[in-house]
Amino acid sequence: MLDERKRQILDFIIQDYVDTAVPVGSRTITRKYNIGVSPATIRNEMSDLEALGYLEQPHVSAGRVPSVKAYRLYVDDLIAAGPEAFEPDEAAGACFSRCLTQQEDAAQSAAQALCERTRMTSLVMMPSQPGMRISTLQLISMPGNAALLVLVTDSGLVRDTVLHVRENLDPDALYAISRSLTEALSGRTVLEVQHMLAAYASLGGAEQRVLDGVRTLAAQLARQSSEDTVYVDGAHNILNFPEYADVQKARAFLAVMEKRRSLLDIIREDRAPVTVRIGEELALPELCDCSLITTRFGVGGYHGLLGVIGPVRMPYRQTVRTLTTISRSMTELFSS
Amino acid sequence: MLDERKRQILDFIIQDYVDTAVPVGSRTITRKYNIGVSPATIRNEMSDLEALGYLEQPHVSAGRVPSVKAYRLYVDDLIAAGPEAFEPDEAAGACFSRCLTQQEDAAQSAAQALCERTRMTSLVMMPSQPGMRISTLQLISMPGNAALLVLVTDSGLVRDTVLHVRENLDPDALYAISRSLTEALSGRTVLEVQHMLAAYASLGGAEQRVLDGVRTLAAQLARQSSEDTVYVDGAHNILNFPEYADVQKARAFLAVMEKRRSLLDIIREDRAPVTVRIGEELALPELCDCSLITTRFGVGGYHGLLGVIGPVRMPYRQTVRTLTTISRSMTELFSS
DNA sequence: GTTAGCACTCAACCGCATCGAGTGCTAACA
DNA sequence: TGTTAGCACTCGATGCGGTTGAGTGCTAAC
Numbered sequence: 001m002l003d004e005r006k007r008q009i010l011d012f013i014i015q016d017y018v019d020t021a022v023p024v025g026s027r028t029i030t031r032k033y034n035i036g037v038s039p040a041t042i043r044n045e046m047s048d049l050e051a052l053g054y055l056e057q058p059h060v061s062a063g064r065v066p067s068v069k070a071y072r073l074y075v076d077d078l079i080a081a082g083p084e085a086f087e088p089d090e091a092a093g094a095c096f097s098r099c100l101t102q103q104e105d106a107a108q109s110a111a112q113a114l115c116e117r118t119r120m121t122s123l124v125m126m127p128s129q130p131g132m133r134i135s136t137l138q139l140i141s142m143p144g145n146a147a148l149l150v151l152v153t154d155s156g157l158v159r160d161t162v163l164h165v166r167e168n169l170d171p172d173a174l175y176a177i178s179r180s181l182t183e184a185l186s187g188r189t190v191l192e193v194q195h196m197l198a199a200y201a202s203l204g205g206a207e208q209r210v211l212d213g214v215r216t217l218a219a220q221l222a223r224q225s226s227e228d229t230v231y232v233d234g235a236h237n238i239l240n241f242p243e244y245a246d247v248q249k250a251r252a253f254l255a256v257m258e259k260r261r262s263l264l265d266i267i268r269e270d271r272a273p274v275t276v277r278i279g280e281e282l283a284l285p286e287l288c289d290c291s292l293i294t295t296r297f298g299v300g301g302y303h304g305l306l307g308v309i310g311p312v313r314m315p316y317r318q319t320v321r322t323l324t325t326i327s328r329s330m331t332e333l334f335s336s
Numbered sequence: 337m338l339d340e341r342k343r344q345i346l347d348f349i350i351q352d353y354v355d356t357a358v359p360v361g362s363r364t365i366t367r368k369y370n371i372g373v374s375p376a377t378i379r380n381e382m383s384d385l386e387a388l389g390y391l392e393q394p395h396v397s398a399g400r401v402p403s404v405k406a407y408r409l410y411v412d413d414l415i416a417a418g419p420e421a422f423e424p425d426e427a428a429g430a431c432f433s434r435c436l437t438q439q440e441d442a443a444q445s446a447a448q449a450l451c452e453r454t455r456m457t458s459l460v461m462m463p464s465q466p467g468m469r470i471s472t473l474q475l476i477s478m479p480g481n482a483a484l485l486v487l488v489t490d491s492g493l494v495r496d497t498v499l500h501v502r503e504n505l506d507p508d509a510l511y512a513i514s515r516s517l518t519e520a521l522s523g524r525t526v527l528e529v530q531h532m533l534a535a536y537a538s539l540g541g542a543e544q545r546v547l548d549g550v551r552t553l554a555a556q557l558a559r560q561s562s563e564d565t566v567y568v569d570g571a572h573n574i575l576n577f578p579e580y581a582d583v584q585k586a587r588a589f590l591a592v593m594e595k596r597r598s599l600l601d602i603i604r605e606d607r608a609p610v611t612v613r614i615g616e617e618l619a620l621p622e623l624c625d626c627s628l629i630t631t632r633f634g635v636g637g638y639h640g641l642l643g644v645i646g647p648v649r650m651p652y653r654q655t656v657r658t659l660t661t662i663s664r665s666m667t668e669l670f671s672s
Numbered sequence: 673g674t675t676a677g678c679a680c681t682c683a684a685c686c687g688c689a690t691c692g693a694g695t696g697c698t699a700a701c702a
Numbered sequence: 703t704g705t706t707a708g709c710a711c712t713c714g715a716t717g718c719g720g721t722t723g724a725g726t727g728c729t730a731a732c
Binding site for chain 4: 373376377380394395397398
Binding site: 026044063064 | 723725726727730
């Protein structure tokens, strides 16, 4: 399609524009990248590239800017080699703490590491886990006539709540109750438990408190088991980019990041190891100057997504490296 | 000091400027607030108010803007009546969920409610709790050769971590270990526990894992017990104000909100039920266009702070109402 | 196929005039 | 003595024309 030189010039333009955010002129290219031809030749090539749809001119006396089609070409080449081709990003790996024991902590740590390293906006999607089952229930005595109810699921999720009881129960009694609760409910899905307990709505007394607590936690988990959750971090980093020097645009961007709903709708179906959406491909007017890269992590039945959102003019190669590195760490974490 | 009419004019100017963010001219006042004198008279009064330091002129042909001294006068009057004088802000109360069982959740919910209602930036400070003691330790069996270690302190804080053990321990055995752990460590401060366990650094095996887990949790709590923690929410709301239409300024603001350190240094010592800091009184150049209102909550030995940060031109009365309302809810929550 | 030369375009910048909101001052009035 | 109408003045905001300079497309020569 494109001959060698055109391709090289296009790559130079992408590279330069990603670095500087300034439209690239023919002289800039001859000066920065010694390519052995004069600006006039470059101009001819650039004119061809524009005719082919790879370049755009903001106005006639400005340099050229890569089009979405150009980024697409560049990115397709980049990821064609497969995620294995990316050498790990040590610095990103170092940001990510490996001694995390719970899903939520891991998701947040991954989001943090991603935006620490990329200086863009990161997102982590933990997929819904339908059919989540209860593994253990345990009551723990607390100071001040209270007890902590802890619920553990088969997938390793933990939720707790404080119950206020009238009399101070001794640990052995709490343990006995815990055992019978676990026996009664272990292996059931959180939805089943919710329905089962709806029947005991008016026992009264301490028993009622305990069952209400179980139901509350089951309800929380039921929501989690049916809804994908997204963590977003570093949304304010968008202010660092000249593309969002306009406060109105920045606000619109932040609003989208906050709602999360539309973000979820976009990424939910991603199945490829690496997916890149560029500019209008995102199909959200607020994000038309943005690109979104997502990678999958997880093993077996459990798959989540990591993503980075930044300006269309982003360092794709480096960002994919960072993402795949953190993805691998997450996969390791979840497979142990 | 100020005669009745001067005072009224000053209040009008503050009110109008808070609403519109536009310097207030003499004709605006006669038009909007029927005060029964001509613009010329207002001008004379405004000239006096400027000489007294209550008004400022951005430039000679603009209207007047209230000075920090004017806001100070206004605010001092406002809070002189004491926090009881503020009728509760029902709408704010409705944003705040009362069925929260843990400190962290409550703090976050309060921060959310505050910025939901004020559309500004909210902060919640939970003070350090030196001498925090361990109340209960409990191991709970988890699927996949793991155990959850839960630590409860005398102040009701809960921390947990997942331990990976080689063999799958049965619940009774875990309970027995929990009881002896609790017996050994209950009543000790988290610092003591940290030091005690440093001695057992190389037992090896499952025992080691458990002790390491306890030490990790104790270390987390030790940090929390010695450091005040601040929750910040809605920092991006600053973009809604024309004062921060400049992206550079907005970024500087967000950076301060992120670091938290300097925020903490400012509010840490607040003891009054309501404290208001206006503009330069905050002594941070990044916040020179901001005001900060804090209120105390809590009972007995436990006192935290709620705060709202917004432009100097903020609706002080309404904001104090919202803050005192949420403060009261928090106090109720903590006294139960 | 490449390149030097040249006319052309257009955003950015600057200076200048205009406009209008708002002021301070003065003199007249109640 | 306090209030007000009138008026000159100030100065930011807006708009306009000219200049500059980066960058282009085209043409002709190599």
